[in-house]
Amino acid sequence: MASKSKDSGEVIKNYHKQAFEYVSKALRIDEDDSGAKEEAVQWYKKGISELERGIAVEITGQGEQYDRAKRLQDKMVTNLNMAKERLSLLEATMASKRRSD
Amino acid sequence: STTTLTTPQNQVEGLMHQLADEAGLDLNMELPQGQTGSVGSSVASAEQDELSQRLAKLRDQM
Numbered sequence: 731m732a733s734k735s736k737d738s739g740e741v742i743k744n745y746h747k748q749a750f751e752y753v754s755k756a757l758r759i760d761e762d763d764s765g766a767k768e769e770a771v772q773w774y775k776k777g778i779s780e781l782e783r784g785i786a787v788e789i790t791g792q793g794e795q796y797d798r799a800k801r802l803q804d805k806m807v808t809n810l811n812m813a814k815e816r817l818s819l820l821e822a823t824m825a826s827k828r829r830s831d
Numbered sequence: 832s833t834t835t836l837t838t839p840q841n842q843v844e845g846l847m848h849q850l851a852d853e854a855g856l857d858l859n860m861e862l863p864q865g866q867t868g869s870v871g872s873s874v875a876s877a878e879q880d881e882l883s884q885r886l887a888k889l890r891d892q893m
Contacts, residue, residue, distance in 0.1 A: 743871060
């Protein structure tokens with residue numbers, strides 16, 4: 731990490747914030763049956779890369795501070811996997827649609 | 832049609848206040864360093880949970 735001075739929990743939280751914003755945008759489009767799935771795909775991709783950055787942060791600190799950061803990272807891992815799964819499904823659907831058009 | 836789960840800004844704020852209440856904090860108060868961190872983390876955690884729920888719902892629709 732370049733910025734050792736900054737609390738790793740804060741760094742992770744900032745990635746979370748960005749990821750939350752992107753994935754929420756993707757979900758809002760995706761949850762709408764008539765939503766533009768191509769747009770949702772772009773937001774999912776952005777969200778996934780933020781989640782990956784947040785997960786890659788090495789947690790410094792100890793005790794309660796460490797546990798909190800770790801819990802948040804664990805949840806981000808869950809959402810990373812779920813978002814990736816959703817993304818590949820959307821991409822597959824879009825690809826088969828293109829073929830049948 | 833599907834029932835979608837969107838979370839308007841006011842609900843998010845409501846949740847933040849609820850979490851702050853549970854932690855016995857006033858959001859308008861100047862908080863000591865450690866405590867702001869803990870409230871922020873709870874909110875972040877809850878937000879990640881929300882994403883999980885919405886993603887799971889989409890997955891189950893298929």
